[in-house]
Amino acid sequence: MGVLEKVRTRSRAAAPAAPAELPLDQILMGDCIAAMRSLPAKSVDCIFADPPYNLQLGGDLNRPDGSHVDAVTDHWDKFDSLAVYDRFTREWLAEARRILKDDGTIWVIGSYHNIFKVGSAIQDLGFWILNDIIWRKANPMPNFKGTRFTNAHETLIWASSGEKAKYTFNYRSMKTLNDELQMRSDWEFPICGGQERLKKDGHKVHPTQKPEALLYRILLASTKPGDVVLDPFFGTGTTGAVAKRLGRHWIGIERELDYVDAAMERIAAALPLDESQLKTMQAPKAAPRVAFGQLVENGYLMPGAVLTDAKRKHVAVVGADGSLRCGDNAGSIHKLGAALQGAPSCNGWTYWHHEVDGKLKPIDTLRQTYLLATQP
Amino acid sequence: MGVLEKVRTRSRAAAPAAPAELPLDQILMGDCIAAMRSLPAKSVDCIFADPPYNLQLGGDLNRPDGSHVDAVTDHWDKFDSLAVYDRFTREWLAEARRILKDDGTIWVIGSYHNIFKVGSAIQDLGFWILNDIIWRKANPMPNFKGTRFTNAHETLIWASSGEKAKYTFNYRSMKTLNDELQMRSDWEFPICGGQERLKKDGHKVHPTQKPEALLYRILLASTKPGDVVLDPFFGTGTTGAVAKRLGRHWIGIERELDYVDAAMERIAAALPLDESQLKTMQAPKAAPRVAFGQLVENGYLMPGAVLTDAKRKHVAVVGADGSLRCGDNAGSIHKLGAALQGAPSCNGWTYWHHEVDGKLKPIDTLRQTYLLATQP
DNA sequence: TGGATCTTTGAATCATTCC
């Protein structure tokens, strides 16, 4: 096992403190599994992993014009057999599971060469798959030989620590990001190129550098500001750069010195966003619950007041105890709404309306008024 | 093992003859593995398999409007554990490998519930994966509870009988079908509905009927006229209907009588196409939709950037998730624009502007720039 | 008949808090 070196970057994270024993905002240099063993159990909120794909490339590949394709031929992508790759996968995933908090999630990206082994191991280890996500490449490399379909996507697996585990999913942020439509499981991004692509002496520093846009969406979807994100295959530090921008802590593991150097320089140059820019569209959770009866007690609605649904199909009368009655039917605003619609459940706050100046308004607005008046 | 019944349909295939011992253009009724054992080794050119997904659904699911989701609760999708499912998968795949010709290929479709187990077994059994293909659903079911990303795709694995094996790939047909661009690994189709969806007494006959367009592309890509296509999970016979249309022989295996009945009727009604009719039928692509958040993710606008309307009446700041904030008001570019104007709706793309060289330009120009940069 | 509007539905591992 290699010696671990902690490499501190100059980043002064704008994020709140986290458990002191974690090497926050640092790169651990060395073997991925050994380095993970040095981290405490249940200590990180999110793991993003871009493991070797085990590409098993044959000979060289040339384009139709004769030029040479700069493929992934690095030694770290070589495994003696599928079985060896499988064992390696299960080992690092087992460590990942130990380090992940109960309410944390893991992301792994791969291609058809390795993703089925990865996904199978994830399930066997007790992770619970939440989604598989397709990264559709806007500009993939064509299949020069015309022997197969253009390999135009990669697959990500997103999993929680177990079937019943809680996890962070910033639903509102994702919906906002996608123009008020639910974010789907297929994402389109260009491959990493242009200014973003790290180069040295005209050659790309890392053969499979991931686009920052991809990590941006991943971290925005599944972490909160101040969370700790671990990347056990850090490469040139895309995860660290985006985590820093988004006010998340990061920990990277990488054994190639060239990559570590490039990553440190890159992350040092990354600029964190202000607090105000980080404000996302999270549902305001903290608002205390208000019982409908409180509105009656406090005179926002009088007993005997008449409520109706938006289409004035049903009419109900408010009781002194905050119940609603409609003919022989009576119950809470939710129960009665559900019963009248024959639905299994109903949000009474948005279903029931009262008339103000001839217009119907949902009683939820009364709740907001009450909250504004009573909150400090 | 159940008794096998051969069910001969009235189809008189327009295709050339094939080995006599094969039950061509017939449905074998019975257990999939037992039926496969009755077929000779290395006898079929292509296998398409749509095995049970092992969905493991929890309780009922209702839509926000209270209506009930008609989920897959059929007995054939129930397995005692992941290990049992894994064993079942390896058993039928091993039989499939025995039956497949050396130069044949296999297709398997699945979702994240099962596809990793399938893919892992495919590799372990010595098949050689050629591509994984994404079926992007044009109209997937939303995630009603807002707990995950909309599950908007399914995955297909395409594999040959081994690493060095020859196989059929009709490259030209695929390129023609795709407007003279190489066919990519992500395919978009609507889910099966409308006239195509088989119904009985107003209810769908099969819960997971696949669209014929999907099988059309699969068979056109990977088989030749007269080839024999085996479908060990035949269901209501999509594979048979499309194979007949395309002049391929088919063999189906199915154990549910209701499905067999529906399949026979359907295939009998299917009309083989003339050669001339085999020409493409792809609709031209509409310009892809761009979400405002994509511009932020891809650095066309930074979080913190300032936008304003054409008259500089309102000023708003871009958030990290593509939201806009103006004082206490926040939301998508459309929502915030509407709110500030007191209008019911607003096209944020033309309403909001950013300053370039002292001049205001609508953010729609950024969208155009992004489209130009990312579209082929 | 045609356009506008309403209704239905699809392989789904789909909640959280309080008592």
Add this chain to the structure above:
DNA sequence: AGGAATGATTCAAAGATCC
């Protein structure tokens, strides 16, 4: 721990209905 109460939540396509 388990049951009950509360409350948050949907997109596109096809078909039906209405005017």
